[in-house]
Amino acid sequence: xxxxxxxxxxxxxxxxxxxxxxxxxxxxxxxxxxxxxxxxxxxxxxxxxxxxxxxxxxxxxxxxxxxxxxxxxxxxxxxxxxxxxxxxxxxxxxxxxxxxxxxxxxxxxxxxxxxxxxxxxxxxxxxxxxxxxxxxxxxxxxxxxxxxxxxxxxxxxxxxxxxxxxxxxxxxxxxxxxxxxxxxxxxxxxxxxxxxxxxxxxxxxxxxxxxxxxxxxxxxxxxxxxxxxxxxxxxxxxxxxxxxxxxxxxxxxxxxxxxxxxxxxxxxxxxxxxxxxxxxxxxxxxxxx
Ligand code: NDP
Numbered sequence: 423x424x425x426x427x428x429x430x431x432x433x434x435x436x437x438x439x440x441x442x443x444x445x446x447x448x449x450x451x452x453x454x455x456x457x458x459x460x461x462x463x464x465x466x467x468x469x470x471x472x473x474x475x476x477x478x479x480x481x482x483x484x485x486x487x488x489x490x491x492x493x494x495x496x497x498x499x500x501x502x503x504x505x506x507x508x509x510x511x512x513x514x515x516x517x518x519x520x521x522x523x524x525x526x527x528x529x530x531x532x533x534x535x536x537x538x539x540x541x542x543x544x545x546x547x548x549x550x551x552x553x554x555x556x557x558x559x560x561x562x563x564x565x566x567x568x569x570x571x572x573x574x575x576x577x578x579x580x581x582x583x584x585x586x587x588x589x590x591x592x593x594x595x596x597x598x599x600x601x602x603x604x605x606x607x608x609x610x611x612x613x614x615x616x617x618x619x620x621x622x623x624x625x626x627x628x629x630x631x632x633x634x635x636x637x638x639x640x641x642x643x644x645x646x647x648x649x650x651x652x653x654x655x656x657x658x659x660x661x662x663x664x665x666x667x668x669x670x671x672x673x674x675x676x677x678x679x680x681x682x683x684x685x686x687x688x689x690x691x692x693x694x695x696x697x698x699x700x701x702x703x704x705x706x707x708x709x710x711x
Pocket of ligand 1: 484
């Protein structure tokens with residue numbers, strides 16, 4: 423099988439690396455040097471964008487559905503029927519339905535297949551992949567997706583994968599922020615964050631934020647950049663539109679949208695998402711450690 427990968431960012435670079443170890447892999451990236459470095463590191467082939475159309479399964483992992491739509495428009499004239507397009511971007515359900523309908527005119531199947539597990543999951547090849555779209559198309563692409571997946575779940579029609587991902591990331595945002603508020607209050611009252619986390623992580627308040635993100639990145643003051651705050655804020659925005667579509671009140675998730683918009687403004691879109699807690703630290707005039 424020949425596969426193609428478009429978008430060699432923090433996630434795409436290692437994901438395409440796993441593909442290249444199993445399949446003939448064509449890669450394209452806006453900044454061409456990254457594609458060349460990928461070819462040297464993994465034995466993939468750096469090609470012009472239209473040459474990616476030679477692949478039978480094409481992956482995209484771009485910031486938003488807007489870039490996916492732009493690339494799809496540029497690539498569409500070159501695509502052959504029966505190609506499966508697997509979009510691993512954390513994208514928009516509605517935009518994906520539009521892209522899927524356009525590609526379907528050419529016999530190309532579109533799957534929205536966002537991923538969870540972070541850059542570590544991408545490097546280890548253990549990502550959770552939530553897929554929206556035609557089941558038969560998923561079966562044609564499954565072997566390729568398995569190259570970087572620990573778990574693949576079909577969640578519904580086109581757009582459903584992106585909806586699940588948006589809600590998942592809204593939950594990440596809630597857990598991270600809420601833990602930051604609680605820990606800042608405890609630190610101010612003289613409890614060390616490490617001690618509080620030892621209790622919480624053996625109790626019912628634990629989450630990925632308390633078990634991994636805060637001990638590894640905040641308490642240590644390491645603040646590595648793996649997932650941009652601007653991208654998480656974008657995902658919460660998508661979750662807001664999912665809520666609008668469902669037409670139900672959801673005050674906590676709507677509030678967390680406001681909070682991360684403020685954090686993005688104050689801390690910066692290119693900071694890591696965990697750095698949102700620096701805003702809590704500023705308000706509390708204390709460090710969470
Ligand atoms: P990065 O910012 O690291 O990479 C973005 C990629 O998109 C780069 O290859 C960049 O190219 C390319 N790109 C940006 N704008 C354009 C454009 N206009 N045209 C063509 N290519 C473009 O992002 P991530 O890899 O972190 O994220 C990618 C997607 O995966 C996002 O939707 C994100 O929400 C999601 N995600 C991220 C996770 C993470 O932990 N980082 C975890 C799970 C999902 P160039 O090299 O030229 O800048």
